[in-house]
Amino acid sequence: MIRKATLLFLLLGMLSSARAQEDSLSQKVEDLAGKVESMQEPFLGMQTDVENLKKLKLTGYMQVRFDYADSAKSGLNNEAKNSSISTFGNNFYIRRARLKVSYEPNPLTSKYVFYFNFGRSGFPTILEAYAQLFKPLNPAREYVLDLTFGQFNVPFGYEIEYSSSKRDFGERSQAENALFPGERDRGVNLNFGIQKPISWKVNFALLQGKGIGTGSTDWQDFTKPKDFIGRARFNYKSYYLGFSYYYGQTYVEPVPFSSTWTDKNQNQVVDSGEVAFTQAKNSKLFDKVRRGIDAQLYFDFLPFGGTALRGEYYQGFGVGNNDTRFQGFYAWFSQQLTTKFGLAYRFDRWDPNARKSSKGNRVDQHDFVFRYYWDANTRISLEYILPKDESVAGAKDRKDNIFRVQTLFVF
Structure with a gap:
């Protein structure tokens, strides 16, 4: 009997000890789980930040240049006419230094962009600031609707929206510079x-109509209706x-009568x-119309590199205050020679007054790039630019050719 009681007592002690050990182990597991959880909190925060x-x-990207101009001479006056030409002769300068900040909280629904320029002036300016909202109309995203509002590229033609970081030539065509400041x-x-x-893609836009390169008050539009753009683009293989099509109106302020005496x-x-x-002139409101057609063809039939042909034609009326x-157009040929070398050529014509009775306004420009x-x-x-003025009896073509060396850095 005593032996049985002793055995029972020992069993109860062992059970009590095992239970105590189990409780201690459970406590240790809980403590360890708490430590792991406390370690996960900053990790989850870091994961959210990432x-x-x-x-x-x-x-x-940044474009650093040296221009050697035929028209170069001491002082501020020279014979350069084209807006893409350095108007101060031979210079080292930074043509473009740009930084784009894009934020996509959800690539399927929205995108927000700020685009800054730190170019010739040295002061930062906002080139673009817009919000873009996306609406896929089917799960495969074969049909997509998107709305952009803010300050952005004018959705006309091809050349405007083609980035300067990719373009073969230092500047866009003469027509584009004149029509879309x-x-x-x-x-x-x-x-x-x-x-x-x-x-294929179609777009419809309503714009202020002044552009961002016309002066300090270019955000103001003095016409009641906004400018309209419609565009359709089609793509099959390459x-x-x-x-x-662009339609808007231009308002020109009245000019009062005045006289100036110079002794x-x-x-x-x-x-x-x-x-x-100075004779008085009434204010005037006239239509501003641009029509354009563009095409791009890409080939890969040469053994040493791809070939690209691009062209665009502009026609209409209403440039600046006139x-x-x-009419204007360009034809652009680009050829990759190897993975390291390439060349390009562009013929660029611009006539701001295409009436038959008007002569001496047209400029034909040849651009050669290696x-x-x-x-x-x-x-x-390395780029060589040859502008040639329309020939008029008794007038000589200006010396305004440009040799340009440019280094482009992209990140």
Whole structure:
């Protein structure tokens, strides 16, 4: 009996000890789980930060140039006419230094962009600031509707939206520079695209109409209706075709009558021929119309590199404060020679007054480029620009050719 009681007592002690050990082990497990959980909290915070950083994207490029101009001479005056030409002769300068900040909280629904320029002036300016909202109309995203509002590229033609970091030539065509100052405007743009079987995209935009390169008050539009743009682009394999239409109005302020006296002989007397009169002019409102067609063809039949042919034609009336008829076009050939070398040529014509009775306004420009890819982020280009004025009896063509060396850095 005593032996049984002793055995029972020992069993109860062992059970009690095992239970105590189990409780202690459970406590240790709980403590360890708490420590692991406390370690996970900062990790989860870091994971959230990393996910947010993935939504933020920084890109940009810089163009450093040296221009050697035929028209170069000491002083500020020279014979350069084209807006793409350095108007101060031979110079080292930074043509473009740009930084783009993009944020995509959800690539399927929205995107927000700030685009800054630190170019010739040295002061930062905002080139683009817009929000873009996406609406896929089917799960495969073959049909997509998107709305852009803010300040963005004018959705006309091909050349405007083709980045300067990719373009063979230092500047866009003469027509584009004259018709769309700054290449950007403020407004809203609606796009609808279909990916299959033939990719095509249409867009309709309402814009201020002044652009961003016309002066300190270029954000103001003195016409009641906004400018309208319609564009359709089609793509089949490596062939692209686009049609663009732009309609707006330009308001020109009235000019009051005035007179200016210049005392040429400094005799303090108003003599004949020393007074100049400015006749009064009424304000005027005229239509601003641009029509365009563009095409791009890409081939890969040569053994040493790809070939690209691009072209665009502009026609309409209303340039700046003049309601004259204009036309212009460019033809652009680009050939990759090896993975390191390439060349390009562009013929660029611009006539701001295309009436038959008007002579001496047209400029034909030839651009020759040889490029070398230093690495994936750096490209060095040699460019020779030959503008030629429309011949008029008794007038000589200006000496305004440009030799340009440019280094492009992209990140």
